[in-house]
Amino acid sequence: MKLMGHRGARNEAPENTLKGFQHAISLGLGAIELDIHTSKEGELMVIHDETLDRTTNGHGHVNELYLEELKSLDAGDGEKIPTLDEALNLILPHGLEVQIEIKDPKAVKPLIENLNGRDKSHQDLITVISFHHGWLKAHKEALPQIKTAAILYGRPLNPEEVVKACKADGLSLNISFIDQEVRNRTLEAGQSLTAWNANTHEQLARMKELKIDYIATDRPQALLQ
Secondary structure, X not given: OEEEEEOOOOOOOOOXXXXXXXXXXXXOOOEEEEEEEEOOOOOEEEOOOOEOOOOOOOOOEHHHOOHHHHHOXXXXXXXXXXXXXXXXXXXXXXXXXXXXEEOOHHHHHHHHHHHXXXXXXXXXXXXXXXXXXXXXXXXXXXXXXXXXXXEEOOOOOOHHHHHHHOOOXXXXXXHHHOOHHHHHHHHHOOXXXXXXXXXXXXXXXXXHHOOOOEEEEOOHHHHHO
């Protein structure tokens, strides 16, 4: 079981920022989840929303601005929107696993190119995740050595079959839809299971009891106390 910082540590530091990732690293977490979109020229940017308004002092769509323009914005506490390279170069040397959620179809090809250029020891720490299972299948076919996981809304009747259909290695579900049957099915299929997001001690205890592989949380420091 690995406790995973969701968007770094969403409720304890500006989400998807280097400050948030450093906070998660300092806590000794096993993994970090982050999200990617592309800038106007195709740079991979670490940000959750397709628009800038909620998490920065900017406005409009991420992919309508160039890297230099995006870097001029405040993403909270004076932090800048990181590029994926900046985020991975900070996180991976510490040995933490990283789950990269593709939020933008334009990010699929440059992500494949980016990860293909990394050494094997770092590739082993990366899992690519998405709600868009066609993107995952394309990624797995291009880079079979990189793990992938299918994110789902709701509780699938046959979770292991969903994972197999997109050639993924695991499943990612909201904690509300995870029970012993889902855990058993994924275990029997040799698939990993990620739970999002356990933000109370009670939720964390339930996921631990089910032996979930990755337990994402917005409040890692609070849960570790």
